[in-house]
Amino acid sequence: MSDAELVLRSTRVITPEGTRAASVAVSAGKIRAVLGYDAEVPSGARLEDLGDDVLLPGLVDTHVHVNDPGRTEWEGFWTATRAAAAGGITTLVDMPLNSLPPTTTVDNLRTKKDVAADKAHIDVGFWGGALPDNVKDLRPLHEAGVFGFKAFLSPSGVDEFPHLDQDRLAQSLAEISSFGGLLIVHAEDPHHLDAAPQQGGPKYADFLASRPRDAEDTAIAQLIAQAKRLHARVHVLHLSSSDALPLIAEAKREGVRITVETCPHYLTLTAEEVPDGASEFKCCPPIRESANQDLLWQALADGTIDCVVTDHSPSTADLKTDDFATAWGGISGLQLSLAAVWTEARRRGHGLEDVVRWMSARTAQLVGLDQKGAIEAGRDADFAVLAPDATFTVDPAALQHRNRVTAYAGKTLYGVVKSTWLRGERIVADGEFTDPKGRLLTRTN
Numbered sequence: 001m002s003d004a005e006l007v008l009r010s011t012r013v014i015t016p017e018g019t020r021a022a023s024v025a026v027s028a029g030k031i032r033a034v035l036g037y038d039a040e041v042p043s044g045a046r047l048e049d050l051g052d053d054v055l056l057p058g059l060v061d062t063h064v065h066v067n068d069p070g071r072t073e074w075e076g077f078w079t080a081t082r083a084a085a086a087g088g089i090t091t092l093v094d095m096p097l098n099s100l101p102p103t104t105t106v107d108n109l110r111t112k113k114d115v116a117a118d119k120a121h122i123d124v125g126f127w128g129g130a131l132p133d134n135v136k137d138l139r140p141l142h143e144a145g146v147f148g149f150k151a152f153l154s155p156s157g158v159d160e161f162p163h164l165d166q167d168r169l170a171q172s173l174a175e176i177s178s179f180g181g182l183l184i185v186h187a188e189d190p191h192h193l194d195a196a197p198q199q200g201g202p203k204y205a206d207f208l209a210s211r212p213r214d215a216e217d218t219a220i221a222q223l224i225a226q227a228k229r230l231h232a233r234v235h236v237l238h239l240s241s242s243d244a245l246p247l248i249a250e251a252k253r254e255g256v257r258i259t260v261e262t263c264p265h266y267l268t269l270t271a272e273e274v275p276d277g278a279s280e281f282k283c284c285p286p287i288r289e290s291a292n293q294d295l296l297w298q299a300l301a302d303g304t305i306d307c308v309v310t311d312h313s314p315s316t317a318d319l320k321t322d323d324f325a326t327a328w329g330g331i332s333g334l335q336l337s338l339a340a341v342w343t344e345a346r347r348r349g350h351g352l353e354d355v356v357r358w359m360s361a362r363t364a365q366l367v368g369l370d371q372k373g374a375i376e377a378g379r380d381a382d383f384a385v386l387a388p389d390a391t392f393t394v395d396p397a398a399l400q401h402r403n404r405v406t407a408y409a410g411k412t413l414y415g416v417v418k419s420t421w422l423r424g425e426r427i428v429a430d431g432e433f434t435d436p437k438g439r440l441l442t443r444t445n
């Protein structure tokens, strides 16, 4: 470690081999070595002794709606990436919709990158979008470095991002698989949604009935069939219905190239606790019953669900009306995802190593970011420093995202992020941020 500029020392460093006391040597933004706890600090290197705070790899959140440009009153790169940094996230991948333009052509991607360039406090990558009429744009977007393509199988909530019917899905998936790309899918079947009772109004039970499990289950079954036929790589976004888990488990056993994510709100909030009119809890698919949640945790534990991402999707507060049918659907989770998931994980007997696997290692793998997602030599020196036994009560005023609407207000959570580091630089500590140091990432494999 003779060339180290910085050494981070902790009694609890989470490495791919487990948690141990170690000294992590960093130079030029990279982890050079993970050494013994008592390793000698080279002359000229700065020692950061973190005591018993846990050093974990910065989280990689592959599902974030930044909405910038175009709907920057909802969110923006400056505020979203600050919220992420405050929550221990060092990389995010931005969804192609809710910004104007959506990321559906190479020109639009360029527009988004121009906007993001000097505002990113953490590293930012981009998903492209697969629309009914942009099949010709998919390969150029892939070559321009998007990490894959998002499609909806039911209406997305914004007019400029129409959904794919089964024929269009087949067409887009064939094209994407022809260049080895990844299709990520919002899987709710529009026919099942149409057939469900659309009561409207402030009752959460009515909203839940309007987005039934079988809408998810059917769409996922169709997606599995398409992926199998084309031997294509697909990813199920924000799984909520536990009824789909046996289908997914079987597809995985059969070798279908499918991965699955779920979100902190499905893992930590339940339908039973949502007050009527509280549309800060609205998202699609919806937060379901606590028995459903138990099965999601079981599926994370057994690997049927691969990873946990926020699906941070804010809007202005006025769009969160008390009518669940018309309120904007989306939950803002960037700053709280680690603490929320950790709080519930520890209650259920999981370790922080599990949380790191779900929220950093596996998400980095999903998008092929080999330089992220683990504390080991050669990777980027991206870290979160966490006091896992410390608690805090969620105060919306302390949140960094633009509109401080949150479904977690008043909750007491375990896990205080003391500082976050990006390529060897501390980018936030105790609520104080540096200037933006994030880079824009492109797919490398």
Ligand SMILES: [Zn+2]
Pocket: 063, 065, 095, 311, 313
């Ligand atoms: Zn989303």
